[in-house]
Amino acid sequence: MxxxxxxxxxxxxxxxxxxxxxxxxxxxxxxxxxxxxxxxxxxxxxxxxxxxxxxxxxxxxxxxxxxxxxxxxxxxxxxxxxxxxxxxxxxxxxxxxxxxxxxxxxxxxxxxxxxxxxxxxxxxxxxxxxxxxxxxxxxxxxxxxxxxxxxxxxxxxxxxxxxxxxxxxxxxxxxxxxxxxxxxxxxxxxxxxxxxxxxxxGGEVSQATKFTRISPKVQQFYALNIVGISVGGRKLPINVSISQTVIDSGTTITFLPSTTYSALASAFREMMANYTPTKGSSSIQPCYDFSNLGNGSFRIPSISVFFEGGVEVDIHSSGILIPLNGLKEMCLAFADTGSDSDFAIFGNFQQKTYEVVYDVAKEMVGFAPGGC
CATH class of the missing domain: 2.40.70.10 (Acid Proteases)
Known part of the structure; x- marks a missing residue:
């Protein structure tokens, strides 16, 4: 980052x-x-x-x-x-x-x-x-x-x-x-x-691919514009327009501006009230201990990221939580950039299972679900 x-x-x-x-x-x-x-x-x-x-x-x-x-x-x-x-x-x-x-x-x-x-x-x-x-x-x-x-x-x-x-x-x-x-x-x-x-x-583009434009604000990277985020099907109650969102296959988790991250973490905590929270780390929060569940399953709220042009990326379940200490402690796979500037990073954890298409010549990035 x-x-x-x-x-x-x-x-x-x-x-x-x-x-x-x-x-x-x-x-x-x-x-x-x-x-x-x-x-x-x-x-x-x-x-x-x-x-x-x-x-x-x-x-x-x-x-x-x-x-x-x-x-x-x-x-x-x-x-x-x-x-x-x-x-x-x-x-x-x-x-x-x-x-x-x-x-x-x-x-x-x-x-x-x-x-x-x-x-x-x-x-x-x-x-x-x-x-x-x-x-x-x-x-x-x-x-x-x-x-x-x-x-x-x-x-x-x-x-x-x-x-x-x-x-x-x-x-x-x-x-x-x-x-x-x-x-x-x-x-x-x-x-x-x-x-x-x-x-x-090269090759053909799947008909399921929906494209959003590459923002002209960041010439050296593939930057997109996030216009909304939802947790558990509910849109975050903030005005979101993050036009310098760098989509990066080399960064693990997604980094969001402080106000947006705070709203996301707060909504996630509210919907995870039935699970045991842990201290986590200073940079990744909230975190939970699932070890007492044994082999039982647990449910986590869905998260969707909306990009300019009507493109919705419904984050795969494997891209919502990231292990902190083995598999015992699991944390929300989003972090705070440390400021409220118009800058974010859309990490590889949140891109999983989508076919992500880069049409560099036309300055567009597309997403197709169920790519792999």
């Missing part, structure tokens, strides 16, 4: 579909459930790498040799540029070096190679900017794909090998592959760790 804050009514016909062929790859949750990963190919000959896919980031990068003392642990072998015939460093005089922008640029190496650096809320990556052949699925190859070869990487990346940047800038994956995928991609995040979702590029 901090990294996004620092960088800081439209509904097309359901018959408006895309004729390009769709490429779909499996997507699954990380071991701690905080993010989602997909596997792509890199290099010649191709080697597979498991990357976190992130709509809140632009640069695609992976850990590269040599970095034995400055890399986080990963299961797969690190990418070795000396073993790929298609790898090329980007020189500082290249136009590609200028594409990464002031926030990402880190100057030049002694060999005149363009250096990059990206700071995240949970870590950072520093390395060489390079081009390489990227493969999606079994056969979609993109030569001279701009990416980061990270040799100093720190953070909680949960055993993955790096990140697939699905943001809006020219260096992001959708922009670099627009000749084939037409700047269209979608994903469905599975409800449980044992289930598999997908990440897809």
């Amino acid at each position: 901090k990294s996004i804050q620092a960088r800081l009514s439209m509904n097309p016909s359901s018959t408006d579909v895309f004729k390009e062929m769709q490429t779909k790859i499996p997507a699954s949750r990380t071991p701690n459930g905080a993010g989602y990963v997909a596997t792509v190919g890199l290099g010649t000959p191709k080697k597979d790498f498991t990357l976190l896919f992130d709509t809140g980031s632009d640069l695609t990068w992976t850990q590269c040799q040599p970095c034995s003392k400055a890399c986080f642990p990963q299961k797969e072998e690190k990418f070795d540029p000396t073993k790929s015939s298609s790898y090329k460093n980007v020189s500082c005089s290249s136009k590609l070096c200028n594409l990464i922008g002031k926030e990402t640029a880190q100057g030049c190496s002694s060999s005149n190679t363009c250096l990059y650096g990206v700071q995240y809320g949970s870590g950072y990556t520093i390395g060489f900017l390079a081009t390489e052949t990227l493969t999606i699925g079994s056969s979609d190859e993109f030569e001279n794909f701009l990416f980061g070869c990270g040799e100093k990487n720190v953070g909680r990346f949960n055993g993955t090998t790096g990140l697939l940047g699905l943001g809006r800038s020219p260096i992001a994956f959708p922009s670099q592959t627009t000749s084939k995928y037409k700047n269209i991609f979608s994903y469905c995040l599975p409800a449980s760790q044992s289930s598999t979702g997908y990440l897809s590029f």
